[in-house]
Amino acid sequence: MIEVKEAQLATGTSDIFNQLGTHDHEQVLICNDNQTGLKAIIAIHNSVLGPGLGGTRMWNYKSESEAINDVLRLSRGMTYKAAISGLNLGGAKAVIIGDANTMKTEALMRRFGRFVNNLGGKYITAEDVGTTTKDMEYVKMETDHVVGLPESRGGGGDPSPVTAYGVYVGIKASAKKIFGSDDLSGKKIGVTGIGKVGMHLVKYLHKDGANVMVSDINESALLKAHKNYGATVIEGDGMFDAEMDVFAPCALGAILNDETIGRLKTKIVAGAANNQLAIEHIHGPMLKEKGILYAPDFLINAGGLINVYSEHTGYNRENAMRDTEKIYDTLLEIYKTADRENIHTQAAATELAEKRVNDIMQVKSKI
Ligand code: NAD
Numbered sequence: 001m002i003e004v005k006e007a008q009l010a011t012g013t014s015d016i017f018n019q020l021g022t023h024d025h026e027q028v029l030i031c032n033d034n035q036t037g038l039k040a041i042i043a044i045h046n047s048v049l050g051p052g053l054g055g056t057r058m059w060n061y062k063s064e065s066e067a068i069n070d071v072l073r074l075s076r077g078m079t080y081k082a083a084i085s086g087l088n089l090g091g092a093k094a095v096i097i098g099d100a101n102t103m104k105t106e107a108l109m110r111r112f113g114r115f116v117n118n119l120g121g122k123y124i125t126a127e128d129v130g131t132t133t134k135d136m137e138y139v140k141m142e143t144d145h146v147v148g149l150p151e152s153r154g155g156g157g158d159p160s161p162v163t164a165y166g167v168y169v170g171i172k173a174s175a176k177k178i179f180g181s182d183d184l185s186g187k188k189i190g191v192t193g194i195g196k197v198g199m200h201l202v203k204y205l206h207k208d209g210a211n212v213m214v215s216d217i218n219e220s221a222l223l224k225a226h227k228n229y230g231a232t233v234i235e236g237d238g239m240f241d242a243e244m245d246v247f248a249p250c251a252l253g254a255i256l257n258d259e260t261i262g263r264l265k266t267k268i269v270a271g272a273a274n275n276q277l278a279i280e281h282i283h284g285p286m287l288k289e290k291g292i293l294y295a296p297d298f299l300i301n302a303g304g305l306i307n308v309y310s311e312h313t314g315y316n317r318e319n320a321m322r323d324t325e326k327i328y329d330t331l332l333e334i335y336k337t338a339d340r341e342n343i344h345t346q347a348a349a350t351e352l353a354e355k356r357v358n359d360i361m362q363v364k365s366k367i
Pocket of ligand 1: 128129130159160161163192193194195196197198215216217218250251252253272274301302304305
């Protein structure tokens with residue numbers, strides 16, 4: 001018997017409801033299983049456009065409060081990401097609390113799959129940081145509401161190369177806006193986080209003749225980027241102080257904050273990481289004031305979602321790449337709107353995404 005607990009977290013009920021109220025979520029499911037050690041939170045932010053699709057992140061959160069904050073922010077981002085990409089999907093996300101290297105087992109992932117199944121299709125899961133296509137195979141053993149399966153299982157495989165391609169075309173669009181040309185040859189581009197997305201991005205940038213700098217906490221990733229793509233390694237957090245044309249954050253969120261924005265010496269920030277702005281309404285305008293063009297994260301990193309979405313309609317990577325290329329034009333449209341309305345780019349992108357959700361909500365309210 002699956003035990004479903006929609007219960008109070010250690011942070012206290014009022015904290016949870018305060019946090020839920022801030023982002024206006026539809027439903028949050030707390031999943032606990034003593035046998036496998038599973039502690040997970042599934043957050044469905046908005047299902048106006050369709051079922052909520054979003055990956056499952058496994059992370060060693062310092063506290064339950066940090067985990068719930070992450071899942072709420074990430075699931076909201078998914079609503080905007082799907083909406084702005086023209087997909088008929090809602091926004092949702094899941095987090096599993098724990099160390100992905102030591103705690104992840106087949107049983108834990110399958111137990112998680114049972115919780116996903118209990119939501120009856122309102123939530124569709126996929127891989128994310130700390131989970132892999134192999135993990136999704138285990139989830140698939142318990143539910144059909146999962147995408148991002150290996151290609152050998154009829155899925156789209158790892159979405160990261162498609163995400164990286166979207167970030168690459170997004171960097172080109174941003175260069176077009178700032179430099180008048182999207183030619184990246186000779187441009188100094190700093191990539192932080194040389195993981196599944198970052199490494200593919202470095203490959204694209206290197207091919208275009210960009211002068212790539214890399215930073216990561218993982219030495220072997222840095223060595224690989226240096227050896228294979230001639231990237232210059234920047235030690236520690238030196239990327240924030242380095243002169244460059246484009247900064248591409250591809251690690252974790254909240255990287256753009258009071259401390260880091262003051263140090264940045266770039267003309268563009270355009271990277272894959274989710275929730276790059278620590279506090280959107282503060283750090284979006286702060287970048288604008290500094291004259292730094294910011295590519296809204298949920299738009300520029302939508303390639304992975306576009307990729308898994310196409311599993312629904314019969315997977316075809318060429319189609320997914322072609323659809324991902326549209327990020328280029330959408331970004332230029334957002335930049336125009338932001339200029340016209342004199343607002344920061346994240347606000348312009350949010351406005352466009354919310355407009356689509358609201359328009360379709362109106363359509364659905366009619367007979
Ligand atoms: P990943 O785990 O493969 O890579 C993350 C990399 O960041 C790792 O190499 C890690 O060592 C590095 N890192 C972690 N903390 C760091 C720090 N403090 N400083 C420098 N480097 C650090 O993850 P990924 O799949 O490449 O995703 C990267 C980001 O892009 C995440 O924010 C993810 O949510 C977002 N994203 C990924 C996809 C996708 O398709 N994989 C899609 C959309 C958004």
